[in-house]
Every structure is written in C-alpha cells, then in structure tokens.
Amino acid sequence: MRIISMMTATQNPTQEIFKEIQQTPVEYLPILLRIVKSYREAVTLNTASDSFRQGWKETLSGDTHPISSLWDDIDAL
Numbered sequence: 352m353r354i355i356s357m358m359t360a361t362q363n364p365t366q367e368i369f370k371e372i373q374q375t376p377v378e379y380l381p382i383l384l385r386i387v388k389s390y391r392e393a394v395t396l397n398t399a400s401d402s403f404r405q406g407w408k409e410t411l412s413g414d415t416h417p418i419s420s421l422w423d424d425i426d427a428l
Contacts, residue, residue: 375383397405409415 372380372383
C-alpha cells in the first residue's frame with residue numbers, strides 16, 4: 352500500500368476546505384466554525400511569554416501538581 356502525504360493529495364487545501372464548507376448544510380455551519388477555531392487554537396503554538404503568563408496564572412491560582420506525580424500513569428521503561 353502506498354502512502355501519499357496530505358499536501359500531495361490536496362494541492363490547494365484552501366479550495367478543498369471551501370468546497371467542503373459549501374457542501375455543508377447551513378444549520379451545521381456554526382458547529383463547523385467552532386471546530387475550525389478549536390483546531391486552529393490547538394495547533395497554534397503560544398509565544399514563550401504567553402506560555403509563561405499562562406503558567407504563572409495557573410501557579411497563582413493553585414492549579415499545580417506535585418513533581419512526584421509527573422510520571423504517574425506513564426509507562427516508561
């Protein structure tokens with residue numbers, strides 16, 4: 352079986368996405384928009400300062416975990 356990368360299979364992703372949106376029933380567009388926004392936010396890396404700011408906010412609010420629990424539930428050899 353031959354595996355083709357997504358960029359090879361889809362030469363113009365923007366056009367493909369637009370076609371899919373056009374074929375989506377109008378009542379499903381709000382949820383599609385939420386999905387796309389969530390995906391973009393998940394794959395976009397925060398800047399170092401944003402990451403630090405978020406970590407500091409979590410620390411100040413007590414949203415922390417003990418270092419001893421960092422490897423819990425991880426199967427490491």
